[in-house]
Amino acid sequence: MDPTLQNLNYDSxxxxxxxxxxxxxxxxxxxxxxxxDSLAKTVETRKTHFFSRSRNKLWLKGESSGHVQHxxxxxxxxxxxxxxxxxxxxGAACHExxxxxxxxxxxGGITTKLIEEEAIS
Amino acid sequence: MDPTLQNLNYDSxxxxxxxxxxxxxxxxxxxxxxxxDSLAKTVETRKTHFFSRSRNKLWLKGESSGHVQHxxxxxxxxxxxxxxxxxxxxGAACHExxxxxxxxxxxGGITTKLIEEEAIS
Numbered sequence: 001m002d003p004t005l006q007n008l009n010y011d012s013x014x015x016x017x018x019x020x021x022x023x024x025x026x027x028x029x030x031x032x033x034x035x036x037d038s039l040a041k042t043v044e045t046r047k048t049h050f051f052s053r054s055r056n057k058l059w060l061k062g063e064s065s066g067h068v069q070h071x072x073x074x075x076x077x078x079x080x081x082x083x084x085x086x087x088x089x090x091g092a093a094c095h096e097x098x099x100x101x102x103x104x105x106x107x108g109g110i111t112t113k114l115i116e117e118e119a120i121s
Numbered sequence: 122m123d124p125t126l127q128n129l130n131y132d133s134x135x136x137x138x139x140x141x142x143x144x145x146x147x148x149x150x151x152x153x154x155x156x157x158d159s160l161a162k163t164v165e166t167r168k169t170h171f172f173s174r175s176r177n178k179l180w181l182k183g184e185s186s187g188h189v190q191h192x193x194x195x196x197x198x199x200x201x202x203x204x205x206x207x208x209x210x211x212g213a214a215c216h217e218x219x220x221x222x223x224x225x226x227x228x229g230g231i232t233t234k235l236i237e238e239e240a241i242s
Contacts, residue, residue: 002227019140019149026147028140031203077222078215082152084223094199101198102205106123 005039005074009081015051016083020093023072023086029093030101032061034083046071048085067091126160126195130202136172137204141214144193144207150214151222153182155204167192169206188212 010016015033022029032050034042038058041049048061048069062068069087076083094101131137136154143150153171155163159179162170169182169190183189190208197204215222 004225005227017138017152019152021149028142028149028205030198031138031140073226075223075226077151078217078219078224079222082222084149096199098199101200101203102196103199104125105194105196106126 002043004076004080005043007080008039008076008083009079010035011081013053015053016081018048018050018083018085020048020069020085020087020089022089024088027100028102029069029087029089029099039083042071042085043074048087062090065091065095067093069093123164125197125201126164128201129160129197129204130200131156132202134174136174137202139169139171139204139206141169141190141206141208141210143210145209148221149223150190150208150210150220160204163192163206164195169208183211186212186216188214190214 008016014035016035016039017031018034019031020029021027033053034049035051035058038049038051041058048071050059050061051057052059060068068090070090072086072088074083074085092099094103129137135156137156138152139155140152141150142148154174155170156172159170159172162179169192171180171182172178173180181189189211191211193207193209195204195206213220215224
């Protein structure tokens, strides 16, 4: 693995936030957590794998839904404590059926609108 | 403040990750942490404020550099535990002088390239 990806600043639980972005549209799809193993698995398979804090286990995104994410590139930030993963998303990124998990937008924090009218299947 | 922004799932330290994205280009600029106060300040002033975990205090992004971020919208994710803030960035987002903090890209995790050749001033 790229040496820079071996020198990441994981938090006290051994986790690092991974922002997932559509490589073509630039839409931010979701944020989830990775540990060393899930990052290695992501690099190896070119499909995103995360670490579930609630289930305390590694998971392949799209394992049951088929909505996998094909990895195009991985960037690290200046402090090496956040990942930005650009992907080709198959189906919907959000488990609620939306294209992106960020489907609630608050313009100015005053009013809320639903960005996507209907969840896609 | 928007009721949805009052019902966020902060972590055990009272923090929530905030992804900052350029509202026009879609470029992801940085990720930092907010608490209730910094979010309220962000909504009130329309400029991003974060909580520094190392300095244990609230800070206005661009306070010393002048590189402030004018907030265009705030979105929350399905779990209400991550924020996506779209901004107009003045100057460089990264304290190292780069447009985005994610200036190191690892295509496939094999090799590293610097996305931006030179830091902008």
